[in-house]
Amino acid sequence: MIARIWSGESLLWLLLLPLSWLYGLVSGLIRLSYKVGLKRAWRAPVPVVVVGNLTAGGNGKTPVVIWLVEQLTQRGIRVGVVSRGYGGKAERYPLLLTGQTTTAQAGDEPVLIFQRTGAPVAVSPVRSEAVQALLSQTDVQMVITDDGLQHYALARDKEIVVIDGVRRFGNGWWLPAGPMRERASRLKSVDAVIVNGGTAQAGEIPMQLRPGLAVNLLTGERRDVAELPGLVAMAGIGHPPRFFSTLEACGARLLNRVPLADHQALSLSQVAGFTVPGQTLIMTEKDAVKCRSFARDNWWYLPVDAELQGEQPERLLQELIALAGGGNGVSPAH
Numbered sequence: 604m605i606a607r608i609w610s611g612e613s614l615l616w617l618l619l620l621p622l623s624w625l626y627g628l629v630s631g632l633i634r635l636s637y638k639v640g641l642k643r644a645w646r647a648p649v650p651v652v653v654v655g656n657l658t659a660g661g662n663g664k665t666p667v668v669i670w671l672v673e674q675l676t677q678r679g680i681r682v683g684v685v686s687r688g689y690g691g692k693a694e695r696y697p698l699l700l701t702g703q704t705t706t707a708q709a710g711d712e713p714v715l716i717f718q719r720t721g722a723p724v725a726v727s728p729v730r731s732e733a734v735q736a737l738l739s740q741t742d743v744q745m746v747i748t749d750d751g752l753q754h755y756a757l758a759r760d761k762e763i764v765v766i767d768g769v770r771r772f773g774n775g776w777w778l779p780a781g782p783m784r785e786r787a788s789r790l791k792s793v794d795a796v797i798v799n800g801g802t803a804q805a806g807e808i809p810m811q812l813r814p815g816l817a818v819n820l821l822t823g824e825r826r827d828v829a830e831l832p833g834l835v836a837m838a839g840i841g842h843p844p845r846f847f848s849t850l851e852a853c854g855a856r857l858l859n860r861v862p863l864a865d866h867q868a869l870s871l872s873q874v875a876g877f878t879v880p881g882q883t884l885i886m887t888e889k890d891a892v893k894c895r896s897f898a899r900d901n902w903w904y905l906p907v908d909a910e911l912q913g914e915q916p917e918r919l920l921q922e923l924i925a926l927a928g929g930g931n932g933v934s935p936a937h
Contacts, residue, residue: 608774608780608781609773609774609781609782610770610773610774611773611774616774616776616780616781617780619779619780620776620780622779622780623776623777623778623779623780623781624777626777626778626779627777627786630753630777630784630785633753633755634753634755634785637755637756642755642756644755644756644757644758645731645756645757645758646758647731647734647735647738647746647757647758648738649738649743649744649745649746649927650744650745650746650760650761650923650926650927651734651745651746651747651748651757651758651759651760651761652671652745652746652747652748652759652760652761652762652763652923652926653747653748653751653752653754653757653759653761653762653763654667654668654671654747654748654749654750654763654765655748655750655751655752655753655762655763655764655765656750656752656764656765656766656784657752657764657766657772657783657784657785657786657787657789657790658766658767658770658772658773658782658783658784659778659782659784659841660841660842660865661767661840661841661842661845661865662765662766662767662799662841662842663765663767663799663800663810663812663909664749664750664765665712665715665716665749665889666812666907666908666909667763667765667797667810667909668684668716668747668749669715669716669719669720669908669909670908670909670911671747671763671920671923672684672716672720672722672747673720674920675745675920675923675924675927676720676722678920678924679929680744680745680923680924680927680929681741681742681743681744681745682722682743682744682745682746682747683722683723683724683725683737683741683743683745683746683747684713684716684717684720684722684723684724684725684746684747684748684749685724685725685726685727685730685733685734685737685746685747685748685749685751686709686710686712686713686716686724686725686726686730686733686748686749686750686751687710687726687727687728687730687750687751687754688709688710688713688726688727688728689710689712689750689865689866690706690710690711690712690865690866690867690868691705691706691707691708691709691710691711691713691726692707692708693708693709693726694708696726696727696728696729696732696733697725697726697727697729697732697733697735697736698725698726698727698736699723699724699725699736699737699740700713700714700717700723700724700725700726704717705896706892706893707868709724709726710726710866711839711866711889711890711892711893712749712866712889713726713749714892715888715889715892716749718892719888723737723740723741723743725737729756730748730751730754730756730757731756731757734746734757744927744928744929745923745926745927752764752784752785752793753784753785760926761794761795761922761923761926762792762793762794762795763793763794763795763796763797763919764789764790764793764795764796764797765797765798765799765810766796766797766798766799766807767799767800767801767842767845768798768799768800768801768802768803768809769800769801770782770842771801772787775787794919794922795808795915795919796808797810797911798810799811799812799909800812800845808911808912808913808915808916808919809911809912809913810909810910810911810912811909811910811912812849812907812908812909812910813907813908813909813910814828814849814853814905814906814907815905815906815907815908816828817831817885817903817904817905818891818903818904818905818906819900819902819903820891820894820895820898820899820902820903820904821898821899821900821902822900826903827853827854828850828853828854828855828885828903828905829853829854829855829856831855831883831885831903832881832882832883833858833878833881833882833883834850834855834856834857834858834882834883834884834885835857835858835859835860835861835877835878835882835883835884835885836850836855836857836859836860836861836884836885836886837860837861837862837863837874837877837884837885837886837887837890838860838861838862838863838886838887838890839863839864839865839866839867839869839886839887839889839890839893840865840887840889840890841865843860843862843863844862846887846905847860849905849907850885850905853905855885858882859877861877863890868893869890869893869894870897871897874894874897874902875899878901882901883901883902883903884899884901884902884903885903885904885905886902886903886904886905887904887905888904888905888906888907890904891904
């Protein structure tokens, strides 16, 4: 129903317009208060790069963060990541992730980024505190924030917005009548726009999420997802249909699809109930970090990597390297 409202297919969005106007007024006043100096943003002693959305979730933001960390690390830049830690609740904040940190403490996306990249990651509802925790424990040259475009209390040196190229902005209205946290005109003031799927417009960077081989949660075995028998797919991400479409594009034949809420906590009894004997469960890597501690031998996940196209990604990386003050200046072979 929400998807139909936000796309404009259902006229119910008209009933929600008064709430959207209120949301837009409040969010606009918050941003204005920082622009005119009524509120002061905290500025870190190292460059801060925000990777965020204009819409509510499910745009492919986390794969972009991972891509940036990997690319900058390969070029000699020491990068740290901060996050709000949605879906997690730590005993105290800020929390600097370790190999023992759980998704219940830090949230699924920070744990995924930490496990994928090995870069230092810190979480806190107050992102400036997470940045300070990173700086006190590591020697990072640059901080990337996973989300936080609208968190103006943290000053930023670069803003990167990720857009779902298929859905784009729906009906274009603020929450809750539409999917927008900020209106599309905000794109005029950001430094880069990355478009996940669909067709990129002039000045935007096209991106595709390229799936790899399916990975068994228990054994680490890798197989073509099309070879897995009796597949049931689950996805607890912002837009589950994208994952199901990706699986089918890889040749997977799905017996059932289980969409879950983004950042939803998972348990053994719940996840085990999605399949019957003889079936195989395939999930996103984001779900896998929540399920690894109680995984079963018929559970697999499908990792995806962001692939940015054209010459603009390299220009963006060079701008970030210059901002960080160096690196080895070497572009890794593709």
